[in-house]
Amino acid sequence: MTRLPLIDCVNLSRSYGRGGSRSRWFRRGNTETPTVTALSNIDLQIERGEIVGCAGPSGSGKSTLLHLLAGLDMPTTGTVSFDGTDLSSLSDRARTRHRLDHVGIVFQHFHLLESLSARANVALPLVELGRPKSERRERATELLEAMGLGDRVTHRPTQLSGGEQQRVAIARALVTEPDLVIADEPTGELDTQTGKRVLSRFREVATELDAAVVIASHDEPTLAIADRLVRMRDGRIEDIEILSEDDGPQDDRPAKKSAQLNQGR
Numbered sequence: 001m002t003r004l005p006l007i008d009c010v011n012l013s014r015s016y017g018r019g020g021s022r023s024r025w026f027r028r029g030n031t032e033t034p035t036v037t038a039l040s041n042i043d044l045q046i047e048r049g050e051i052v053g054c055a056g057p058s059g060s061g062k063s064t065l066l067h068l069l070a071g072l073d074m075p076t077t078g079t080v081s082f083d084g085t086d087l088s089s090l091s092d093r094a095r096t097r098h099r100l101d102h103v104g105i106v107f108q109h110f111h112l113l114e115s116l117s118a119r120a121n122v123a124l125p126l127v128e129l130g131r132p133k134s135e136r137r138e139r140a141t142e143l144l145e146a147m148g149l150g151d152r153v154t155h156r157p158t159q160l161s162g163g164e165q166q167r168v169a170i171a172r173a174l175v176t177e178p179d180l181v182i183a184d185e186p187t188g189e190l191d192t193q194t195g196k197r198v199l200s201r202f203r204e205v206a207t208e209l210d211a212a213v214v215i216a217s218h219d220e221p222t223l224a225i226a227d228r229l230v231r232m233r234d235g236r237i238e239d240i241e242i243l244s245e246d247d248g249p250q251d252d253r254p255a256k257k258s259a260q261l262n263q264g265r
């Protein structure tokens with residue numbers, strides 16, 4: 001039986017400002033403000049079990065695309081479907097719930113809560129999902145240890161280095177075992193070794209949880225982990241490069257969430 005792609009983007013465009021087309025200018029009071037077309041006519045399918053890299057110069061539309069895939073932002077035209085459901089058809093509330101249930105997001109600027117410990121930050125999505133405290137603590141601690149932060153669980157974000165904060169943000173994105181992980185520059189603050197450790201975690205998530213992982217980065221070694229590399233320019237897909245023929249999605253993957261992330265550790 002053929003299965004739907006996890007993500008299906010059809011003719012996706014996103015403009016900022018009023019109006020709609022790339023060349024249009026509009027008047028607001030006495031100042032003219034251009035409409036920026038951040039993304040234009042993107043068609044892209046993403047399967048479970050694959051890692052998709054997103055490359056391109058600054059301003060090429062990578063973050064905009066990631067936000068649309070995550071359901072954080074809505075397209076100006078076109079659709080993003082998740083497992084066959086058009087995200088634009090959901091109410092704001094249903095879309096928030098969709099993100100909580102299915103999407104793990106690593107933001108470029110981390111978005112950690114300063115009043116909470118590293119562990120509480122990681123556990124936060126599980127609080128929102130109503131999971132018991134013992135499970136939250138265990139799961140958050142386990143992930144922080146896997147990120148090399150076992151001795152930092154009670155530290156607040158302000159007591160952590162940039163690279164440590166980034167790993168807390170990654171642990172938080174993975175704590176719900178999401179179907180889709182969206183990571184914007186996830187290794188920007190990390191040294192080479194730590195970056196490799198984090199990337200191997202993304203590979204585990206893709207393989208063992210049958211999740212899709214989308215990583216935007218300027219760093220070619222980071223992007224080298226991807227199965228496919230989407231190269232963007234001026235809001236369009238310039239090229240899609242297959243990096244790994246062997247590691248693509250397979251039908252005999254373990255059922256979602258049946259495999260433990262830490263199996264074999």
Ligand SMILES: Nc1ncnc2c1ncn2[C@@H]1O[C@H](COP(=O)(O)OP(=O)(O)OP(=O)(O)O)[C@@H](O)[C@H]1O
Pocket residue numbers: 016017036037038056057058059060061062063064065
């Ligand atoms: N909220 C916004 N309002 C207006 N323009 C925006 C907004 N967000 C992004 N843009 C514009 O959309 C275009 C794409 O931006 P985007 O952040 O997606 O690029 P990017 O490839 O992620 O860049 P970087 O690598 O620097 O993070 C840019 O021209 C940017 O200025």
